[in-house]
Amino acid sequence: xxxxxxxxxALADPTRRDILVMLRDxxxxxxxxxxxxxxxxxxxxxxxxxxxxxxxxxxxxSGRERINALNPQGIDPVMDWLxxxxxxxxxxxATLKTEIEKDRK
Amino acid sequence: xxxxxxxxxALADPTRRDILVMLRDxxxxxxxxxxxxxxxxxxxxxxxxxxxxxxxxxxxxSGRERINALNPQGIDPVMDWLxxxxxxxxxxxATLKTEIEKDRK
DNA sequence: CTTTTATGATACTAAATAGTATCACGTCAA
DNA sequence: TTGACGTGATACTATTTAGTATCATAAAAG
Numbered sequence: 001x002x003x004x005x006x007x008x009x010a011l012a013d014p015t016r017r018d019i020l021v022m023l024r025d026x027x028x029x030x031x032x033x034x035x036x037x038x039x040x041x042x043x044x045x046x047x048x049x050x051x052x053x054x055x056x057x058x059x060x061x062s063g064r065e066r067i068n069a070l071n072p073q074g075i076d077p078v079m080d081w082l083x084x085x086x087x088x089x090x091x092x093x094a095t096l097k098t099e100i101e102k103d104r105k
Numbered sequence: 106x107x108x109x110x111x112x113x114x115a116l117a118d119p120t121r122r123d124i125l126v127m128l129r130d131x132x133x134x135x136x137x138x139x140x141x142x143x144x145x146x147x148x149x150x151x152x153x154x155x156x157x158x159x160x161x162x163x164x165x166x167s168g169r170e171r172i173n174a175l176n177p178q179g180i181d182p183v184m185d186w187l188x189x190x191x192x193x194x195x196x197x198x199a200t201l202k203t204e205i206e207k208d209r210k
Numbered sequence: 211c212t213t214t215t216a217t218g219a220t221a222c223t224a225a226a227t228a229g230t231a232t233c234a235c236g237t238c239a240a
Numbered sequence: 241t242t243g244a245c246g247t248g249a250t251a252c253t254a255t256t257t258a259g260t261a262t263c264a265t266a267a268a269a270g
Contacts, residue, residue: 046229
C-alpha cells in the first residue's frame with residue numbers, strides 16, 4: 001500500500017509522467033519504454049521502480065520479459081489529498097469532468 | 106505562468122503540502138507558517154518560494170510583512186495533466202465530487 | 211534616533227536524486 | 241550446448257535539493 005508521499009514523488013519527474021502517458025495506450029516491457037528516451041535502459045528501470053513504489057504501475061513477468069502496466073487506482077492517494085482544497089476547486093472539478101466526457105465523444 | 110513541472114515539483118514535498126493545508130484556512134506570514142515547523146524561518150521561506158514558483162500560492166506585502174495565500178487556480182496544471190488518465194479514473198472523479206459535496210454539509 | 215521585528219539574500223553542508231557503467235543471471239533460440 | 245537477449249543489481253559520479261548559519265535591509269515602536 002503506497003504512501004501518498006511516494007505517489008507524489010513519482011509524479012514529480014517529467015520522464016516518469018511521460019512513461020505513464022505511454023502506458024496509458026498499451027503495456028510495455030522495460031526495453032520498449034527505454035526506446036522512447038535518450039537514456040540507458042538502467043535509468044529507465046529506476047524510474048519504473050519509483051513508479052511501482054508509488055503504486056502508479058504494476059508489473060508482471062512473462063518469460064524473460066517484465067511487462068509494465070498502468071495501475072488505474074494508483075492516482076487515488078493524490079486525488080484524496082487534493083480533496084482538502086475542495087472549497088477552492090470544486091467548480092473546476094465539475095468543469096473538468098465535463099471536458100473529459102466531451103473528449104471521449 | 107508556471108509550467109506544469111514546477112507545480113508537480115512543489116507538491117512533491119510533504120512540508121510544502123502541509124503549508125498548503127495551513128493556507129487553506131487562512132493567509133499567513135512567513136513567520137506564522139514557520140511557527141508550525143521544526144525548522145528555521147529561512148528554510149520555510151525557501152519552501153514558500155517553491156510553492157510560489159509552482160503557482161500554488163500568491164504573496165502580497167503589507168508593511169514589513171509578506172502574506173502568503175493559497176492560489177485557487179494553482180492546481181489547474183496538475184488537474185489538466187491528470188486528464189490524460191480519463192479512461193481510468195473517470196468514475197473515481199464522480200465519486201470524489203460526491204464526497205466533497207457531502208463533506209460540505 | 212534607536213531598537214526591535216520581519217523579511218531578503220548569500221554561502222555553505224548533507225542528503226537525495228538522476229544518470230552511467232558494469233556484471234551476473236535466467237530465458238529463448240539455433 | 242552455445243550464445244544472444246532481457247533483465248536485476250551494484251557501484252560510482254554529478255546534480256539537485258533541504259536545511260542551516262549569517263548578514264543586510266526595511267518597517268514599526270519606543
